[in-house]
Amino acid sequence: MAIVSFLSAKGSPGATTAALLVAALWPRDVLVLDADPAGGDVAARLPGAAGGVLDAERGLLPLLTSARRGLGPQQLLDGAQPAAGGTAVVCGLTRPEQAGAAAGSWPALASAAAGLGATGTDVVVDAGRVTTEPVHLSLLRASDVVVLVLRDDVASVLHARERLAALGTVLRRADGLLPRTGVLVVGDPRRGDGDQAAEVVRAAGDRVEDFGRLPMDTAGARVFDGARTARPERTALVRAGRGVVAALAAAAAGYHREAA
Template structure:
């Protein structure tokens, strides 16, 4: 199965929302992992499917001791919590105080998660740089998505960050792409920012944009949103999810995958906050299998 990490360079362009959104709309079962070493937001923003708050001690903190002893990848699912809408979540660290203790375990953890066979994993890695303690998570992924806003400073910060990550990423054959968070009226600015980021970085792929949609994004904050699957937020994210899935699968075309996502009630039912939202099934007839993970990856070029 595949590991997809989502990062930002500076500020809060929307990496956590992008992680949750793409995981929900992915045309295969997924698990969301909050791996932000500064303290995760996922467990604070989402409620469990029973309406209670997420348990901060069940997730990454409960996986750690088991991983030290040699954990069966099948048991990872036992440490997840089901969010409203049915999305399985591995809650992250409560704060940066635990980051130092976890740092030596990241290589072990990412190896463990790469062996999970029944779900692709979306990882919110927060801000990343070449010296980050959790860099092993990024480099152990199959795809890294970097999120930015259509502003000069956001593009500049992300470009500089990708430049520092180029050597280790290319050595590992890590696919890297960028995703803009922009109002539809800002598409020209978004394209200009994308061009500035990718200039001279042909190994970085442009996955387009997810709509900046404040009225819909609150679905991930416990607010009811009418027909969230029809929002600009969800529709634009489907396109990004389809392209990324097709790239990792290496078979289905983005058009075929997009059509499947658009018509898959099991996927749209997984969006939280909608009227009459249902539990997202982890295995349902007709759903695509997760992307197989290739341990020997060739270098990604333009």
């Protein structure tokens, strides 16, 4: 069982796209939890399994609201809707104000997500852009793997490095364990700046891992933006995604690690 969370430091490097790509290729049953505090966009991007639209009102907000009375893994499953491609999705908040209004409920959501493991379902979290005091810190701390998505340009690298350095200490749980934390670099493979970008950001903290590269691929990204694509498995993005999924599934199997 595992919770794998995707986040970004600044800009829009492709965290949501990476989360949906990984969920689509994940080797076990998986649920996508759209937990971007700024408001989710998965509901607007993925069509429902039956071809209609996902119900954006039926998702995280009612879960966080009812969490005041306790929240279990089954309620998370009940709150999910099947999206095109077969992935189950808990739709996100529709407005940023909702994240703060429900601030006290995030720890219950994190426990419910951790408890899903007993039912054999892994959770891919779209955690959105993360500050150093995020409202959903409990969910990040409960994650087995935290993936910082960045582009390979200088600004993206510097912001990612700063954010990882700051998160290094706050992600530590009461039991002293830390999520496996690493980088996923999105860039043009022909430029070849991804390796250097990953190296610079990894130096930000102790044992920051390298979870791989994703190419810039407009056609591939559109698969996770609601576009109909004849053979998504042939896109460069999906082909590269398989390697990333292998790295993340291996990290997830390693579970939390001891702090140094």
